[in-house]
Structure formats: structure tokens, C-alpha cells
Amino acid sequence: MMVSMAASVRRVVVVGLVVVAGVLGGGSMASAATAPRIFGGSVVPITDHPWQVAIVRHSVTSAWVGQFCGGVIVDARHVITAGHCLGVDFDHDGEFDPATDFDVVAGMPNLKATPGLPAQRIQIATWGGMPQFDVAANVSPYDAALVTLSQPLDTLAPGVRPAVLVGAGVPTPAGTPLNVSGWGTTEALPNGSPDLRSTDIFAVGDPDCSAFFDLSLTDEATMLCAVAPGKDSCSGDSGGPLTRADSTLVGLVSWGPQDCASADGAPGVYTELAEPTINSFVRGSTDVPYTPPQATASPTLTGTAKSGETLTCNPGSWTSTAPGAPEIEYRFGTADGQTIQNWSQATTYVVGANDGGLRIVCGERARDASGAAFAASDPSDPVVGPPPAVVPPVTTPVAQPVPGPAPAAKPVDSVAPRTTFLSISCRKRRCVVRVRVADRGTPTSGVKSVRITALPARGAVRTVTARKIARGIYEARFSRVSRGTAWFTVATRDVAGNRSPQPAIKHVRVR
Numbered sequence: 001m002m003v004s005m006a007a008s009v010r011r012v013v014v015v016g017l018v019v020v021a022g023v024l025g026g027g028s029m030a031s032a033a034t035a036p037r038i039f040g041g042s043v044v045p046i047t048d049h050p051w052q053v054a055i056v057r058h059s060v061t062s063a064w065v066g067q068f069c070g071g072v073i074v075d076a077r078h079v080i081t082a083g084h085c086l087g088v089d090f091d092h093d094g095e096f097d098p099a100t101d102f103d104v105v106a107g108m109p110n111l112k113a114t115p116g117l118p119a120q121r122i123q124i125a126t127w128g129g130m131p132q133f134d135v136a137a138n139v140s141p142y143d144a145a146l147v148t149l150s151q152p153l154d155t156l157a158p159g160v161r162p163a164v165l166v167g168a169g170v171p172t173p174a175g176t177p178l179n180v181s182g183w184g185t186t187e188a189l190p191n192g193s194p195d196l197r198s199t200d201i202f203a204v205g206d207p208d209c210s211a212f213f214d215l216s217l218t219d220e221a222t223m224l225c226a227v228a229p230g231k232d233s234c235s236g237d238s239g240g241p242l243t244r245a246d247s248t249l250v251g252l253v254s255w256g257p258q259d260c261a262s263a264d265g266a267p268g269v270y271t272e273l274a275e276p277t278i279n280s281f282v283r284g285s286t287d288v289p290y291t292p293p294q295a296t297a298s299p300t301l302t303g304t305a306k307s308g309e310t311l312t313c314n315p316g317s318w319t320s321t322a323p324g325a326p327e328i329e330y331r332f333g334t335a336d337g338q339t340i341q342n343w344s345q346a347t348t349y350v351v352g353a354n355d356g357g358l359r360i361v362c363g364e365r366a367r368d369a370s371g372a373a374f375a376a377s378d379p380s381d382p383v384v385g386p387p388p389a390v391v392p393p394v395t396t397p398v399a400q401p402v403p404g405p406a407p408a409a410k411p412v413d414s415v416a417p418r419t420t421f422l423s424i425s426c427r428k429r430r431c432v433v434r435v436r437v438a439d440r441g442t443p444t445s446g447v448k449s450v451r452i453t454a455l456p457a458r459g460a461v462r463t464v465t466a467r468k469i470a471r472g473i474y475e476a477r478f479s480r481v482s483r484g485t486a487w488f489t490v491a492t493r494d495v496a497g498n499r500s501p502q503p504a505i506k507h508v509r510v511r
């Protein structure tokens, strides 16, 4: 498998180093049928991703032709991007180009459109990568850079807003739903997409992520990995935002498998903004202090948690330093981070017919020129009503290879599936375990069974057949798990009879 961090460039060929990563477990995993593909995403309005900017070449009139990286607004004068986006030499003078050769474009969802308002294009004054980032390396930790603009952005214009930065040291646990956006390569558009696209992916634990790459490339402290089957960032998305469902910015697109949305499940790798050194670099280097609105009271949720009833999100209160009142929006979600009703001005949610058992929270977001912040209500009681229907597959179908002439002998799948833990969440002695299963082999025979075993601190060992909840994702539930450290293992078999070589194992504290 190959990995690539070199910023991709439209219509300009840049020769970048390509590192060949070691592949654990042997066997050939990179399939020729997987073309690079934001992969598995859809076109999104900039008003839903108002912190997203494009970094473009100043001398190129078309934002589309000149775009080569993404970035994120942190305040009216500052944007952050990947450190490797600074390592470009478009004028071929053998040196990296100066900051003033580049502009930031904000509020422009379609880079090919004739820019009208709210699109803003502002020349960069200075930029600098983190001192720990090695701009000459193909892949390096601390892949973050701070961009200072020559003039402030109008962050009150629609579609132009600073991001909410994650706090220092705040973890993003494996399985957290995340979103990534950009104008990079898609499955159908090798030169990238003129329209901003985004896709929903999940955080992957550091060890599970490292297992896909040459260990000399990975740095668990400064990387955050995420992927979903058929969904990934890709070339040209670098420097762009990785956000949680509540829109908190947790990462920047950094690197990943060269065959984006790799068939073997290798995640995309993001710069982890919660890492304390990176977090203070991003916050502390701004000459305008980062002073987003602050919640002085969280919103509260009132109403009956029952299908068909209306829940109301009662606004909390905010203080802000920027002129004017902050823009306030609401979102309804589950206590574990899934979105039920996305950000809007609506303060009410009619509890769905199949929301039974969910604990609902409402979030309130305040945004003004100095930043954005988020506050959440306490969760509701579990909703009374029918439980959620079985989740339909959420992924777009993966392109099938075009059938070629019939092979001489029928190939046999001789490679066992690879199984990794996505998340284990235990609450009130109930544990929900999700695993990702990637069937491997040419051809793949298909997953036959996924069995998850719980070894609680006390009491009997229990094995449950996990059910498929999405393409490649299986879930098992355990109730009345005894308190203390519980271990989980998973064993997978494919139709051809191959068994996962050694069972994956993970432990968790049950409270």
C-alpha cells in the first residue's frame, strides 16, 4: 500500500515522493480495482461548513484551477491548514513558494462559479508550520500550520464563520461519528470536485490505525484516524476540517492510503488538534485572542420523551466579546453523538416513531466574529416508544470491478477477514460493541459469521453473534455485565472457511 501526503495540484504535475508502507500480515491487499476516490460523500452547502476555506494560488484567476489545499477559519485574520500544504514549489525555482503567492477563499461552495458575495478571496500575509513539522518529509507528525491573512475576513457574512476548536487533551474515542469536507479527489473526479463535498466517517483507535501503516510513519500522539467503508478524504482535501457531529473541529486532513477509501480499510490520518502542543500552537499564535462566545447557562430540554411528543430546547445564555448578538442555532441528537435533527433555528423536535430507548440531547451553538461555541442539555429519559428499525446500510455501494474475460481457473479466497474494534460503550452494565470486518482475498467470499465474546470481571463468559448494522460494521449487545474490567474478543469466519488469524482483543471498564 502506498501513502501520500504531497499536496495534489490540478493541471500542474508535481512530483512528490511516494513512500511504500510496510503491509502487516503479508499478502497483496491493494487491489487494482480500487481507484482513488472526498470519497463516498455528497455536495454540501458552505453554510453547513462555514469554517471551510480553499487555499489557492494568488496568480491563478480561477479559484478552481488554483486550489490545492483546504483550510479552516479560526478567527477573522487566521486560518489553519496542514503543514505540508506549505511545502509547494509551483514556480519550480527549487524553493518552497512564499506565503504571499497564495490566497484564502471563504464562503465559496463552488470554486468554478463566478464569485459573488459571500465569496471572499484574501491574500495570505504570512504563514508558518509547527516547528516540530518536517516540511521536507513525505509524512511527519505535527502537520499543522497557521496562516495570517493580509486583511480580515468578514465573518458575519453567510457561509463564513470560525470553527469551534477542540480543547487541549480532549479525546476523540474510537467510534466517534465525524465529518470531513473538501474539494479533493472523488471516486468520479480525479482532479477534485468543483463543489464542496463532505462525508461522514468514524474515529478509529490509534493502535488499530497504526496496524495499517509502516510504524515509522505513524505518531499516535499527534494523529487521529478516521474512515468508513467507501468513505475517506483524498488528495486536495489536505488541511481541511474533520469535525464532530456538534461541529467541534478535532482534526485536519493530513495523509492516508494513496488508494483513498482503501479496500483493506486503511483509515485516513488527521492532525489531532487536541494534542496539547498543537492545540496551543493553534490558539496561542493568533495575535487576535481566540475569544468565542461563552455559555453562562446550558440549554435545557423540556417535554415528554415519547414518540409523537414535542421536545423543546430552551436556550441557555451566552456572553460574547464581538459586536452584535451571536447567531444561535440548535441541534437534536442522541446522548452518544448521533444527529437526529441537524443545526437549524428550530427549537423543537417531534420525537420520531422509532426513537424508542434513545436518550435525546439538544445542543445550542453560538457564533460571532470572534469564534463559535457549543453547549448541550442533559439527556432526556429514554424515549418511550418502538425501538429504532434495523439501520439500513449507510454507505454508497463500492464500485465493482468490470468483469474481464473468464479466468482459466476459478480463484479461491484464501485470506481471512480482518477484524478491528470500532467502539465499545458500556453504560449501566450494558455494553454495545461495534467491530469493522473487512473480508479480504481475491475474490472475497463474503463474511459468514462474526462472534463477539465478553469476558466480564466476574461471571460467565458469553458469546454473541454480532449483527450487521452497515456495510462492514457489526454490532453485539451485552446486558448485565458485571462491574470492573471486561475483555472482549472477536472471531470472524468467511464463507470460504477462513478464520481471523488471532482474535482481536480489547478491554473496557464497566461501571
Ligand code: ARG
Pocket: 004, 005, 006, 007, 008, 184, 232, 233, 234, 235, 236, 237, 238, 239, 253, 254, 255, 256, 257, 258, 259, 260, 261, 267, 268, 269
Ligand atoms: N495528502 C493529501 C492532500 O494533500 C490528503 C490525503 C488524504 N488521504 C486519505 N486517504 N485520507 O490533499
